[in-house]
Amino acid sequence: MPNDHDHPPAKKFKPGSVFFRLDKNKPGMLLPRKGNATTPIEVQRKQLPIYQAKPQLLNQLRQLHNAILIGETGSGKTTQIPQYLYEAGIGRQGLIAITQPRRVAAISLAGRVAEEKRTQLGKLVGYTVRFEDVTSSETKLKFMTDGMLLREAIGDPLLLRYTVVVLDEAHERTVHTDVLFGVVKTAQRRRRELNKIPLKVIVMSATMDVDLFSEYFNKSPVLYLEGRQHPIQIYYTKHPQSDYLQAALVTIFQIHQEAPPSHDILVFMTGQEEIEALARTCRDIAKHVPDGPMVVIPLYASLPPAQQLRCFQPAPKGCRKVILSTNIAETSVTISGIKFVIDTGMVKAKRFNPDSGLEVLAVQRVSKAQAWQRAGRAGREESGSCYRLYTENEFDSLIPMTVPEIQRCNLASVMLQLMALGVPDVMNFDFMSKPSPEAVRSGVDHLELLGAVERKEGQVFLTTLGKKMASFPLEPRYAKTILLSPDYSCSDEILSIVSLLSVDTVLYNPPAKREEVLAARKKFSSSEGDHITLLNIYRAFKKVGGNKEWCRENFVNSRNMGLVKDVQAQLRDICLKLNMKLGSCGTETGNVRRCIAHGMFVNAAELQPDGSYLALDTHQPVSIHPSSVLFQGKPAYVVFNELLHTSRCYMRDLCLVDADWLLEAAPEYFGRKLHPSKS
DNA sequence: GAGCACTGC
Known part of the structure; x- marks a missing residue:
């Protein structure tokens, strides 16, 4: 598809003017023979x-x-x-x-x-x-x-x-x-x-x-x-748009004014906040224009499933359907009946910096391949149109293909898997698109710190621990923490915590009910940190037998909680296959924190005299995320689950630890890094 | 004193 000459001639339009006219469906155009129940x-x-x-x-x-x-x-x-x-x-x-x-x-x-x-x-x-x-x-x-x-x-x-x-x-x-x-x-x-x-x-x-x-x-x-894609008319803007949201808004209402109401519109945008804001604006404006009613449907992954399904419902007769979506509609969700695609040309995507080990989520331009994928969503049942909110020159300057994920992620897991597969020289694995040597080295270094690999004469080998770690479908540090847990007699607790951390959040935070959420969560809150707090929630959830009503009252996502149970069962099976002795520490949650400190010492941070925090591995300044139960406090040492780079560099999901525990976990690593004034 | 594209084992 991305051979440009295969595409229909481009037309230009200008949001804000009535420059373009819509192509009427040409008679005699080949339509797909749709499969139906009467055709064998x-x-x-x-x-x-x-x-x-x-x-x-x-x-x-x-x-x-x-x-x-x-x-x-x-x-x-x-x-x-x-x-x-x-x-x-x-x-x-x-x-x-x-x-x-x-x-x-x-x-x-x-x-x-x-x-x-x-x-x-x-x-x-x-x-x-x-x-x-x-x-x-x-x-x-x-x-x-x-x-x-x-x-x-x-x-x-x-x-x-x-x-x-x-x-x-x-x-x-x-x-x-x-x-x-x-x-x-x-x-x-x-x-x-x-x-x-x-x-x-x-x-x-x-x-x-x-x-x-x-x-x-x-x-x-x-x-x-050959396929059965229908012709798609591509339109570009005459001039670069400084505000793609404004351009999207204008384009939506131009189409609304000119096209029959049965023609659905799909708009590709970057994220939840942007989508919800534009949805509100569209609904407001639709009330005040004479072009008929409009249903505006937001679509993104974190939406509850019932609300996601709304995008498949046809709009009432005479009513325009406008779907505002993230790139979930590029591949994962296929909606029929889309006649118009509006492509802002932007996407939110992850980037990885091997030096800092930081993954950053940033709004960036799409690739050409992605732009064609988006356009293709308009031509599934019959011919359609795609409005690109950028100029043809801007399109020409896009990168041809999206950078493969392997070149923008943390490679620790991948390297561990390759070694478990018996690849002799992981540093020089035959990738179709090679990740940078720095990223590969950073991944292997990470594994070495965890004790999963050893270096001998310039070669890297999997240790016994590393082999066991590879049998878990988890990030290496989680696998390591589980494997350490029998030493602290807290495997039950660690299995729960790791399962809780490895699904999308089990906490449901509707912004409109902020006070209620805080009050409900207080019952489970632990001064030991977010890990123990999550454990408290999970224990309470199990006590009531996964009751849905309880989940609603306590702002807990019951679907994700169900997933936690599945993950936990799977991890437990793997532990049993590895002949691990599983047990519980009951109320001795100090053991759990010791175990977490030992398994996740790479992600440790230290309180500075001025009240700020420094990450101990990279020495970069970090802050406690406001969603943490430790946000109000000033613990001397914490380990965190992940760093989130937004307005600042935030630590998310924190666990209170002692400096001694970190030293025990990695004496050489921390030998010169810690400044324990108190522990 | 904030805010999370999308998958997957």
């Missing part, structure tokens, strides 16, 4: 664009060890390729894995393919995602998250159960997909060397920019599939 599945399958190419495709895929498959949206590649392979008897000696970046996609695709094969889900066709394994000994087509295949690879680096691995949505370049690229490439080579059954690797992507893929997989051929 066999017929539906044959109507997919990919069906025409089936013989040539199979001919190619039979011969090739590697193939890159480019398929536009709606080509049917994800549901059909696995079936074609199976029906043609390719890879029958083992399983065909199809990986997806997201759980919902893996689950729903498996359901669809099982339906097409007229079998019960979990028999011939199944799926595996975290907490859910719907497969059996009969399963041949296995849909799974990429993270799940990566976990399996730790136990079986050659992926010997599989004869074909299909890496779908490869253009998204998640960390897991990027690591898998290297894992499958290595497995392929090793299996050849060891005379095992060969492994076929099919990389599927939606973008045409595949030189990198092809080059990486031994110059493998690229196969193109």
